[in-house]
Amino acid sequence: MPRRTATMLASLLMLIALLCAGVLIPVPYSEMSPGPTVNTLGEHGGEPVLQISGHKTYPTTGNLNMTTVRVTGSQYRMNLVEAVYGWLAHDNLVVPHSTLYPDDKSPDELNQETAEEFSQSQESAKVAALRQLGIPVGTRVIVASVVKGSPAEGTLHAGDVIKAVDGTEVKQPGDVAKLVTRHRPGERVSFLIVPAKEAAAAEKEKRQPRTEDTVTLTTSKAPDGDRAVVGIQAGTDHTFPFTINIKLADVGGPSAGLMFALGIVDKLTPDNITGGKFIAGTGTIDDNGKVGPIGGIEMKTVGARSKGARYFLTPKDNCAAAAKDTPSGLTLVRVETIGDALKSLEKIRKGDSADLPTCSKG
Template sequence: MSRRTASLIISGLLFIAMALAATLTSVPYGELTPGPTVNTLGPYRGKPVIEVSGAPTYPASGHLNMTTVSVTSKGYNMPLLSAFIGWVKGDADVVPKKSLYPDDKTEKEVEQENAEEFTSSQEHAKVAAFHQLGIPVEEQVIVGKVAKDMPATGKLHAGDIIVSIDGTPIKTPEDVAAAITKHKAGDTVVFVVDPVDARGTQRTVEVGTVAAPDDGRALVGITPGTLPKFPFQVTIHLEDVGGPSAGLMFALGIVDILSPGDLTGGKFVAGTGTIDDDGSVGPIGGVTMKTIAARDAGAKYFLTPKGNCAEAAKERPGGLTLVQVDSVQDAVKALDVIRTGQGTLTECKAG
């Protein structure tokens, strides 16, 4: 055997060994890839994504797509080779697994948090949309949290609307504290509540009190909060999605459906962004994957939170215009430019 042949054989064996090692060796990383997109103006699994009851609605054409990111599970052991491939290709992000699943939380706990954020984003989107449309929204006082092993445990539930305490109507969270602390530890407090399940009936609940460890004031073990009270019902039918990043697109979908005319003019617009009650749009994670998902779905414009613009513009998918928005009002103005072709869009620029 010649020296050249021997060298080739040894090199080949080393390559095979390295390839096997890269395939079998796992690294503590996860992968983000473009996820599904859903048109908030259209149907989802046989139901409209946004359904309105008790108010006039108007037909809306075009697309206002919310975008998602697909994430590997906490139990996924990423091979070193897969991590390397993910780093070099442009349609995936490889990130430390801790950034997706903190060590102190199980995958189920992370999923639960994401589901709660998604539900919360829907409520914020409704409030922001109503404010944009000039529709007044009242607030109602609810049971925000129930502490463990307290008199209220099992009697009151998070989300219960507090109608009155001891016969006194409740208007603010401060009213709850004032009504309870009128009592002495050991007394009974009488709540009238509307249940979390709107199909249930109003009920009267008697709850005992205990002394606070610091100052002895009466406690039942709840933290009050507030919940918007809408003049009519808006329901969002969307499942298997988590996190707060669809808030902006939900708000725009609600505005479009409740407004005469057409926000998009039939154009295909996608986007992302968290939403506050005042209509402020906040940045999100995985924006690059979401712009790819939007482009692949057919979008020509992508409404991008101001805080994500620089990152998104660095790897802008071809054929997709990234439009900077900082609020629902900004987004509505941008859609007016997109629809009419008149005016100038504020496009994202790489930092």
């Protein structure tokens, strides 16, 4: 065989070997890409995303789209070729696998965590929206979680409303720990509670709870100190004057909070806050309406623009990253609170977009 032919054959075989290795060898990376975007004012899966009963609602037009990021699964292992392609692709982001799936958490734990974040974002969106509209929202202290093997296990349950500890009224979650730690480990402490099922039934039927129970527990020593504990985490729950349900499956995390809150405001007010325009956005929201940053902003702006969005409500702390590569035709509107977002929407509605607070790279 001529030397030139042998050299070409050897090179071809080497190239094939490298390609095979690239396809077969897994690398410790995962990929993020633009995910689905859903109009909170519209329907998803055949039913309205926002369902409100017991209060007057108004017709809406336009779009207030929440945005998502699609990620490769926890068990999926990219090969070298896929990783290189992802690094070169404009709209995708390749990150270390441990960034999305930490080694100290199982896939089930991560799914539970994102589901809880999504549920909490819905709750905060409702509270922020109603407070923005001046509609009263009730608050109460509840048992948020019970530690396995603790004195409270089997006696107190998640969702139980804590009315008092040792006869002292409880007004906020921190009161519970303060009252319990007045005791020494081994001493008894009493809780006045409304059982979770009764509390839920009373809220659904718009009545006062009919049952209150006194529960007495023996405190134990905290694992990390000498203080007394009973093994519960206290939290805050809200009661609403009417029913607001958010129906959106297969979504996790807290980043849709702002868009849910704006959708609720739009449905509860006669003003058409979008002016019929296509607006998308993202951001966490707390009970007081403060908007927080999220991950994957670059993918979310791409996903929003590809569906037709012209304006994107962007958390202040995400502005710099989003502005580095803004999709053509998309205006990034900087927001810090739900009030900021509503003011900007009013400007968009009136055609005053030149005066919008926009994101800059600096």
